[in-house]
Amino acid sequence: AQKITQTQPGMFVQEKEAVTLDCTYDTSDPSYGLFWYKQPSSGEMIFLIYQGSYDQQNATEGRYSLNFQKARKSANLVISASQLGDSAMYFCAMREGTGRRALTFGSGTRLQVQP
């Protein structure tokens, strides 16, 4: 079974509008971390935001926020006030259990911001 599911292969958003990128995850471990990365066409994976399984509040980092719904096992990324530079691939990832496990990535969502 897929550990991380990103159901939106591609999305379009108008500049200055908000956009939500979906991510659902599957784990039976009570301790886990959820991460979002941005990958521009250059290839580098840029860390955006993190949410821990025990965190009570949704994480926020500037224009990025994470809508964490633990019971639904979803960790959607919300980008407010989209900019042209936000056009990129976005990956949701999870690390389960102890720190010794590797990150598991979803298949990604390609976001295109239109002027």
Place this chain on the structure above:
Amino acid sequence: KAGVTQTPRYLIKTRGQQVTLSCSPISGHRSVSWYQQTPGQGLQFLFEYFSETQRNKGNFPGRFSGRQFSNSRSEMNVSTLELGDSALYLCASRRGLGQAQETQYFGPGTRLLVL
């Protein structure tokens, strides 16, 4: 603080050759992980090193190997290259293996083309 660096950035090889990729982690980070990214398979974990020891390994053939030096720099080697090894190879570092919540930071990647 300097980020994760990878060399070379681009590489062209022919089938049957071998290749060595290098990764220097963020200062103070002792863990280095390697990932392979292809359009068909997405991001796949290769292995992770900490304190010069391989701590975790993905499902790749023995042609893929790595090592880590005492200064935490890491190298990845692929022997007897196949066409399917053409990919973006990403290196990532983090401080340690203690917690699932620890963020991994990625380098710019090495694009390998096997002809």
